[in-house]
Amino acid sequence: MSDTADVPGADQPVDPDMHLMRERKLAPIVPTASIASSALTLVIAIMTYLASLTLGAVTIIGDTARGWQSDIAREITIQVRPVEGVDLAQSVLEASRIAEGFEGVTGVTVIGEEVMKDLLEPWLGSGLDLEELPVPQLLTVAIDDDDPPDLETLRRKLIENVAGASMDDHRAWLDRLVAMAQTTVVAGFLIFLLMMASTVLTVIFATRGAMSGNAHIIEVLHFVGAERRFIAGEFQHHFMMLGLRGSAAGGVLALLTFVVFAIWIWWRGNDPSAEQAATFFGSFSMSLTGYIGTILLIFAIAALTAVTSRFTVLRFLGTLDRNSDEIEG
Amino acid sequence: MIRFDNVGVRYGIGEEVLQDLTFRLEPGSFQFLTGQSGAGKTSLLRLLFLSLQPTRGLIEVFGRDSSALEPGELPAVRRRIGIVFQDFRLLDHLTLYENVALPLRVRGQEERTYRRDVIDLLKWVGLKDCIDAHPSILSGGEQQRAAVARALIDQPELLLADEPTGNLDPVLARRLLRLFIELNRSGTSVVIATHDHTLMEQFDARRMILDQGHLHIHE
Ligand SMILES: Nc1ncnc2c1ncn2[C@@H]1O[C@H](COP(=O)(O)OP(=O)(O)OP(=O)(O)O)[C@@H](O)[C@H]1O
Ligand SMILES: [Mg+2]
Numbered sequence: 117m118s119d120t121a122d123v124p125g126a127d128q129p130v131d132p133d134m135h136l137m138r139e140r141k142l143a144p145i146v147p148t149a150s151i152a153s154s155a156l157t158l159v160i161a162i163m164t165y166l167a168s169l170t171l172g173a174v175t176i177i178g179d180t181a182r183g184w185q186s187d188i189a190r191e192i193t194i195q196v197r198p199v200e201g202v203d204l205a206q207s208v209l210e211a212s213r214i215a216e217g218f219e220g221v222t223g224v225t226v227i228g229e230e231v232m233k234d235l236l237e238p239w240l241g242s243g244l245d246l247e248e249l250p251v252p253q254l255l256t257v258a259i260d261d262d263d264p265p266d267l268e269t270l271r272r273k274l275i276e277n278v279a280g281a282s283m284d285d286h287r288a289w290l291d292r293l294v295a296m297a298q299t300t301v302v303a304g305f306l307i308f309l310l311m312m313a314s315t316v317l318t319v320i321f322a323t324r325g326a327m328s329g330n331a332h333i334i335e336v337l338h339f340v341g342a343e344r345r346f347i348a349g350e351f352q353h354h355f356m357m358l359g360l361r362g363s364a365a366g367g368v369l370a371l372l373t374f375v376v377f378a379i380w381i382w383w384r385g386n387d388p389s390a391e392q393a394a395t396f397f398g399s400f401s402m403s404l405t406g407y408i409g410t411i412l413l414i415f416a417i418a419a420l421t422a423v424t425s426r427f428t429v430l431r432f433l434g435t436l437d438r439n440s441d442e443i444e445g
Numbered sequence: 446m447i448r449f450d451n452v453g454v455r456y457g458i459g460e461e462v463l464q465d466l467t468f469r470l471e472p473g474s475f476q477f478l479t480g481q482s483g484a485g486k487t488s489l490l491r492l493l494f495l496s497l498q499p500t501r502g503l504i505e506v507f508g509r510d511s512s513a514l515e516p517g518e519l520p521a522v523r524r525r526i527g528i529v530f531q532d533f534r535l536l537d538h539l540t541l542y543e544n545v546a547l548p549l550r551v552r553g554q555e556e557r558t559y560r561r562d563v564i565d566l567l568k569w570v571g572l573k574d575c576i577d578a579h580p581s582i583l584s585g586g587e588q589q590r591a592a593v594a595r596a597l598i599d600q601p602e603l604l605l606a607d608e609p610t611g612n613l614d615p616v617l618a619r620r621l622l623r624l625f626i627e628l629n630r631s632g633t634s635v636v637i638a639t640h641d642h643t644l645m646e647q648f649d650a651r652r653m654i655l656d657q658g659h660l661h662i663h664e
Contacts, residue, residue: 136564136576140542142556147538336534339496340595341523342551344516434516436496 146333146354152326153358156421159322160362161369163315164417168370168410170311174304175406181297192267194255197280204280208253211278215257218273220265227254252280319417323355323424334432344433352426359421360414367414371407446472446603446634447493452502454488462488464658466502470603470636475629477645478638480655486638487531489655490605493636494528495519507602524552527596531607531638533588535580535595541567542576545594552599559598566594569624571617585612593621603634610644618644 194211198204208226215224227235232251259265267285274281330351337347447470454463463485470476470493478486491497492504495511504511506522514522527548535544542563543550549559567576570590580588589612596604604625610618622644629635636653639645645652652663 133564133568133573136568136573137560140540140556140560140577142543142546142550143539145539145547145550332534333536336536336547337551339494339523339528339530339534340548340551341520341599343520346551346553 144354145337145350146330148354150326150329152329156322156326157358157362157365160319160359160417160421161366163318164363164366164413165370166366167308167311167315167417168367168413169373170304170308171409171413172370172374172406174301174308175403175409177304178301179403181293181300192257192259192283192285194257194274195252195282195284196255196278197252197282198250199280202279204253207278207280208255211274211281212255214273214277215255215270218265218270220260220263221257221270222260223258225256225258227256315417316420319359319420320424323359323421324428326355326358327351327425327428331432334429335436338433338436344430347433348426348429351429352422355425356418356422359418362421363414363417367410371410374406446470446507448503448505449492450503450505452492452499452504454485454492454497455500461500461658463492463655463660466492466660468653468660468662470634472602472634473629473632474651475626475635475648476637476651476653478636478653478655479640479645481640484655485658486655487607489660490528490607490636490638493603493605494526495522524548524599525602527599527601527604529589529592529596529604529606529609531611533580533592535588535591537579537581540577540579541572541583541591544580544591545598547595548599563594563598566598567591570594570621586614586617589613590617590621593624597624597628601633604628604636606635606637608639609637610639610641615643619647622647 194215196204196207196211199207212224212226215221232254236251267283271283271285274283334347334351337350449466449468452463452466453461455461466489478489480486488497492499493506495504495506495514498512506514507525509522535541536547539547545567546556546559546563549563550556564576567573570593572587572590572594575583575587580591583591589609593606593609596606606625609625610621613621618641625635625637626648637644654661654663
């Protein structure tokens with residue numbers, strides 16, 4: 117319907133109040149802008165940001181720890197020490213042959229003289245002649261993750277058949293690393309749980325705080341005959357939008373933080389200190405789990421806000437229409 | 446339409462504010478409810494509106510025992526009763542237009558279906574010039590008339606008004622009374638709580654007088 121107030125017809129009388137009949141955009145029943153609701157949005161944004169950061173950090177730690185385990189487990193080392201009267205080169209060849217023929221082994225590399233020199237240089241200085249030193253020969257054995265060889269049999273075979281051979285499957289290291297990784301993951305998970313608990317409580321209390329200014333609205337709606345469902349629905353919708361605005365802001369900011377961090381690490385990729393960090397912490401980039409988790413968190417927190425407001429409305433409605441002594445009793 | 450049988454009310458553990466109320470409200474009737482300040486007029490209206498439960502006795506509303514009503518059935522009963530609160534209870538974040546339309550809006554009606562009714566009613570109570578104003582900037586009398594309009598918008602079968610002329614000058618008060626009388630002629634039962642004697646003298650109607658918790662009725 118359009119406003120026809122200033123289009124007087126020739127033969128019909130002009131209604132001076134015609135302009136009153138114009139279409140009006142109705143204000144929402146739950147007031148949108150209030151200090152309490154801006155504060156709630158801010159609190160939700162901050163809590164979502166912190167919870168997402170925690171979630172991201174925990175997934176990075178978990179992934180990294182898992183990475184350590186598999187990297188180390190993927191390789192074993194065979195050492196062949198020089199023994200008097202035995203040809204070292206022959207022994208290395210024999211060890212290599214045994215390992216290669218073993219089921220579950222995908223490849224054997226003899227660490228050559230040049231590499232050995234590089235490895236030893238920091239300790240023994242440059243220009244050394246390996247021929248003169250009783251330096252053991254190293255072989256790295258790559259193993260199939262899905263079908264690992266029986267390491268004990270391999271070890272026994274090597275020791276029996278090759279003089280001076282020993283095998284290191286990094287078991288001691290690995291066990292310690294696994295323990296450490298598990299502790300880190302468990303600790304990270306506990307921190308995440310605490311973070312989530314405080315997020316949930318903060319969101320609940322902040323929502324209830326923002327709701328408390330609306331008691332008179334609930335009361336009036338109730339007295340003009342609105343159904344409980346209608347009232348709860350209005351508030352739930354309003355608070356879900358508030359919550360979503362806050363949690364989306366916090367969550368997206370957290371995702372950006374991780375992206376910026378990953379880019380920064382990648383950019384400094386050639387720096388030796390960054391390389392060292394990468395050895396320990398992986399690439400610092402969050403896995404898909406972290407991103408999906410953050411997005412789920414955004415929606416979960418918005419839903420929590422909505423549900424809290426709904427329950428607050430329903431509980432308040434329950435206290436109306438009662439005699440005061442019933443409330444006290 | 447409404448029947449009270451031996452109804453008593455007390456707040457908390459105090460004395461009974463209302464005792465032994467036994468009366469009927471007939472369809473199409475008109476009554477003044479009067480009594481000193483603190484006599485219990487507002488409490489009696491709350492009983493009629495089912496927003497206060499009696500401590501004892503029976504209240505029957507539209508043929509139903511009020512104590513047997515489920516909470517979910519209350520809105521449907523409320524829609525047949527219009528109420529003007531002593532403190533108006535308008536919502537400050539809504540315009541007068543939106544306040545008056547609220548009872549229709551919460552019933553899910555489209556804005557264009559009630560636009561003319563709301564505007565006509567606001568014109569009738571003399572608020573044509575503040576249709577899009579917010580209640581907080583209006584005078585007490587203007588707010589009061591808006592509250593009356595909100596109670597009437599859905600053509601209730603029973604109108605309860607708590608001191609509806611308390612903030613009005615005699616001319617406006619008379620005009621509002623005429624509105625109530627007209628409404629009553631079209632079939633609505635009316636209960637007006639007031640201690641304004643000049644108002645009551647203008648219209649010969651049933652008087653319900655509250656005195657020390659007891660109700661005396663002058664037909
Ligand atoms: N919610 C309440 N809790 C406790 N006591 C109440 C409550 N409401 C009313 N009372 C008491 O009940 C009595 C009657 O109050 P009510 O408001 O019904 O009187 P009233 O006739 O409407 O007075 P007024 O003319 O001043 O509006 C008063 O003594 C009041 O203190
Ligand atoms: Mg009163």
